[in-house]
Amino acid sequence: MPKDHGIGAPMTRREDVRFLMGRGTYTDDVNVQGQAHAVFLRSQVAHGRIGKIDTRAAAKMPGVLAIFTGEDFKDVGGNPAGWFIGSRDGTPMREPKRPVLAHGKVRHVGDAYAAVVAETYAQARDAAEAIVADIRELPAVVDMAEAVRNPKNRVHDELPDNVCFDWGWIEDNRAKVDAAIRAAPHVTTLHLVNNRLIPNAMEPRASIGEYNPGTGDYRLTTTSQNPHLTRLLVAAFVLGIPEHKLTVVAPDVGGGFGSKIYHYGEEALVLAAARRLGRPVKWTAERSESFLADAHGRDHVTKIELACEKDGTFIAIRTETLANVGAYLSNFSTVTPTFLHGTLMAGNYRVPNVYVNVKTVFTNTAPVDAYRGAGRPEATFSIERVIDVAARELGIDPIEIRRRNFITPDMFPYTTPVGLQYDTGNYGATMDRLVEIADIAGFEQRRAESARKGLLRGLGVNCYIEACGIAPSNLVGALGARVGLYDAATVRVNATGNLSIMTGAHSHGQGHETAFAQVVAERLGIPESSIEIVHGDTSKIPFGMGSYGSRSLAVCGSAIVRATDKIIAKAKKIAAHMMEAAPEDVEFRDGKFSVVGTDKSVDWGAVCLKAYVPHNFPHESLEPGLEETAFYDPANFTYPAGAYACEVEVDPGTGKVTIASFAAADDFGNIVNPLIVEGQVHGGLAQGIGQALTEGAVYDSSGQLLTASYMDYAMPRADDLPFFRVDHSCRTPCTHNPLGVKGCGEAGAIGSPPAVVNAVIDALHRGGYTHVRHIDMPLSPVRVWSAMQR
Amino acid sequence: MPKVTMTVNGMAVSGEVEGRTLLSDFLRDDLGLTGTHVGCDTSQCGACVVHLDGAPVKACSVFALDAEGAKVTTIEGMANPDGSLGVIQKAFQDHHGLQCGFCTPGMVMSAAALLKENRKPTEAEIRAYLDGNICRCTGYHNIVKAVLAASGQDVSRIAAE
Incomplete structure (x- = not known):
């Protein structure tokens, strides 16, 4: 019998009662006596110079209380990047100011350049439509390679080009890695796109600013994953409010997945407006605004090379990545493609030589920042895809090639060539568990059954490791973090x-x-x-x-x-x-x-x-x-790891991929509540499978977001997914925290995309489509079908 | 402004609304029934599902004035008369069918509508019916399980136990 309470018990959640009764208190559920409503005007072009903003007609409309433009905030601080990352040549990263409201130029579709505050939401919205802004459209910088190649069109005029930094990790390893790859008997090279995603927490962002003229106290109620961080950013960096005069409240928050870590200009606006008007000001995003102006995720273009012996022993990994940061640096945007990505590039394996190069690029698109997994899914995808291709080229079973290269339990603590020390793990044991729960032995029979239905069945397996329990301040401070963690x-x-x-x-x-x-x-x-x-x-x-x-x-x-x-x-x-x-x-x-x-x-x-x-x-x-x-303050990161297996059925007539089964064997160390842990894994898997099969943010060449609604951005629905098989019985407790726990929130999203893609490629190969080496995510029917055509 | 009258969770209510006021806004802003959530502006996320004269509707796609004289049930009307969680609500809690809770009211209302027309739905029928309700947290696994359980079906053999 499982325990009925305390550590290890699958207790049902107490918070569920209020949510199931409709009695949660999300920010938009809060209404403050006397509140006015803010509506933002957002750029309809990706890049443009702001001329005159004519607000005269709008100001006279019923209920209008105030209109703000970038001019009102030109003297306050910018919203800063939380990490400093230097370039390989020793030059500092470029940090253009991120203003409360766009000033001088608009830099992405959805960039807010004005805000109207009125008695009611409808009046504010009506008035916003009466504002006439002269915005002269400029050529948009959308494609990363083009942004680097052609610095003439610049997102930020004051920068010499569109590169934020050019980072090498670890630069001292570079020559050794290059030499190892040159001398290797086998090198597999793969070009990968890690598709841009939109987090889409179901609760849109919302903020209420209040100001008490009697005491000088401010209060911000907002959709935040970290109220103190938001307070620090909006008070100390942007508006110059003493921290002790600002209370930030994040009540019930309807999902975040990273997108609600960051401070956004709307929060500063409602506070400044509340101060000016002497009354509370509320703003709630429409979903369209979420698509256009929430921080997006991923968006890497990577070349990865894996050098091996003929027996599959790994010798070296080298990657070159272009990572999109969008139009402005969001708070975690510089660490996500670097230290949360490059430091994981050895995976679960003994790879003596690893070198990672990441160029971050400004484009006229929404800011890109950490989204569930944050850098680690990108690293995992690159490694686990290239291993699969190498295994196929070398004629080695994909599970076997991984086993041959695992860091073994006797090797911990294990220092990787990319700067981390894994404290504990047992990758062979998680793989054993996976083989069992996924019933790998029964695959051939299931494949034959699928074949009888005219479907191509494939099996994809991969491992993952992540560095989480973020983060040891000593270590991250040395790496450029501007905060303790x-x-x-x-x-x-x-x-x-x-x-x-x-x-x-x-x-x-x-x-x-x-x-x-x-x-x-x-x-x-x-x-x-x-x-x-x-x-x-x-x-x-x-x-x-x-x-x-x-x-x-x-x-x-x-x-x-x-x-x-x-x-x-x-x-x-x-x-x-x-x-x-x-x-x-x-x-x-x-x-x-x-x-x-x-x-x-x-x-x-x-x-x-x-x-x-x-x-x-x-x-x-x-x-x-x-x-x-x-x-x-933790002594080290924690290192959850696991092995995942996906089976897909591909319809050769249409290219449609169906997830036939998905199994996840994770090592999270000790578990406090298995019910919650399993739920976290399920949700992560759905997001990872969404990335692999359905989701993708698409900008056209003029910088218009084509996927700006749920009609166009394909969120996974209930009928896109199966019941999952998850297991967390393999446990190597974290050695340096008192609970021995590792964290489970991101694993599913990190580990699942390569399993899906590996499975689809496997299905195609087994079906005779042996010319298909890789398909970029999302693996939509048209992409799969097109790849199948010779 | 025109006046609208309807019955919400068994109570007669009325209010003055603009022609463009949506039922979701009337419920949330005029009646203070903030359990009905608005997660999109394109009638696709399903967080705002309520029952209108017994049928599930997305309250963001109905004008308040069009609900004149109707009987509306929201998530606040789903508990047992003694205030305890109703059968579907309880199943969601027992099977961890919610995380952030934002999509939950719409999920419960859609599940209730499904179980009214199909007392023992299969897994596939549940997944198809909930196609109009987006959840970003749960991967639907435990939601589908909760709906199966609420319909009295044995879920003990479903994976991930």
Whole structure:
């Protein structure tokens, strides 16, 4: 029988009740007395010079309170990039200012250049349509290769070309890698596109700005994955508001997947407008705005070379990538294609020589930033695709070639040639598990059944490893991070023995309110129902960095454990005082404090009450109260890893690909709530399969986004996906955090795209289409069918 | 402005609306029933599904005035009379059929409509019926499982247990 509570129990989620009753509080559900409404004017051209913006007619329209343009914000700060990345030649990256509203030029379709605030949303929208802007269209820079080749058309006039930086990792390895590839008996080269994606959290972004003229306090309610980071950016960098005068609240947030990490100009606008008007100002994005102006993801063009011995032993990997950053640098846009990508380029394998080159390129498209997986899916896709092609060329089974090159359990801690030290793992064991749950042995029979239906069945297998639990501040600081990536927790024990846990993590679907309570309940031996998890409000929680990069449990959860341990230490002192014993003689177990070797004991509740009714405390040595805060900075990244298998059926008449089955064997270390972990994997798989088969952001050559609605951007639907087989029984606990957890939020999205593509190529080869070496994602019917035609 | 009157979750309600006011806006802004979510502006995401005279509709594609005299049920009307989670809602919780919760009201309303017309739907029928409801979090696995369970079918053998 599984446990019914505490660590390891598949507890149902407490937060579900409010969501299922329609009683969640998402930002757009919040209405503040006296609020006005903002509507943004967004560029309809990808690139243009802003001339006169005529607002006279709009200003006279009913209900209009204020109109803002870029001119109003030209003297405030820009929205900065969070990481500094230098170029190979030692020059710094280029950081053009990202203004609140476009000023001088518009740089992508959807770039906001004006905003109207009115009494009602409809009035603001009507007035926005009456604004006449003279925007002279300029040639758009859309294609990355062209942007690099032809610096005459520049996204940012003040830069000499469209390259943000040209990064080599590790530059000192380059000559050695080049030599190894030149001398290798076999080299497989592959050109890959990692397709641009639009995150599409189901809740569109929304923000409400408030200003209290009596106190000078601001309040921002917003759709954020990290309220403190947003506060830091909008207050300290952009508007110049003292941080202590701004509260940022991220209430229930309807998914993020990275896109709600970042600070966006709309947040600054509603705060500035609230200050000017002296009343609250609310903005809610329409889905069209989300498509045009949320940060997009991926968008890499890569050449990868894998050098091997004839027996498949890996010798070297070399990659050259163009990575799109769009029109402006979003907050994590510089780290995503570099340190979250290049450092994973050894995968799960012993590859002695690895070199990664990434050129980031400005284009007249929406900013591109971290999206679920963030750099690691791109690395995984490149490695796992090229391995599959190499295996085929060398006549080695794709599972076997991977096994031959795995880093083995006895090699940990293992330092890769790209700068990471994997602490633990067992890739052979996860592969064994996969072979079992995917029933690889039964594939031939299933293939024959598909063939009888006239369908080509293929099997694709791949591995992945990710660096998450983001992140050790020492390491990332040395690599250019401008922030620390620790986290924090405060545990407040109330006099009646129940607890409020204030965490820097933010839950936007992850179920922290349930899982974090399980961690503390286990530690203290009390029921989860006595524990409340508080998150998302900078006026309540300690300074934490929020949720992304599969960090919540590994980093924020570790901070909770540390703070809880401090509580236990303090409570022992109180218990010792109550029992007239020495604190070191007091033992805490199952919610009870006892003096070792005696029958004396006091329970949790009595100690908590005493903490707040300290009638006989020795006040010099024992403070009243029971509340502790801990900051936790991880010693290393965590390294979840796994092996995935996909079976597809391809209709040779149409090229349509159907996912016949998908199996995922993951090693997440210890598991707090398997129900939640499985849900996270399912969701990641759906996003990865979406990337592989249906999704792709497409700009035309003039920079118009052709996929700007759910009619055109193909989100995976229920009938595009099967039931998944997932397994997390292979567990090598993280060696450096107190829970031994690794994180599970991104794995599915990282590991699944190559499995799908490998499966389709396998199906085509088995069907006789042996000329098809690779098809770029998404593998739509037309792409697959076209590739099949000789 | 014209006045509209309807019955929402068994309560007679009325309000003054513009001709262009959508049912979703009337429910959210005028009645404060913010459980009905708006996830797109093109009637495709399904987060705003409510029942209009018993049939599922996307509330963002119905004018409030067109619901004059109608009986509307929203997610707020789906709990048991004692305030506990209804059968479908409970199945979603038991099988972890929701994560961020934003698409959930529409999913539950669509699932309820399906189970009204098909008491024991197959997996394929559920997947086809929910085609108009987009979820970005769950990969649909646990949603489909929850709907199967809500219809009284055995889900213990479904993968990933």
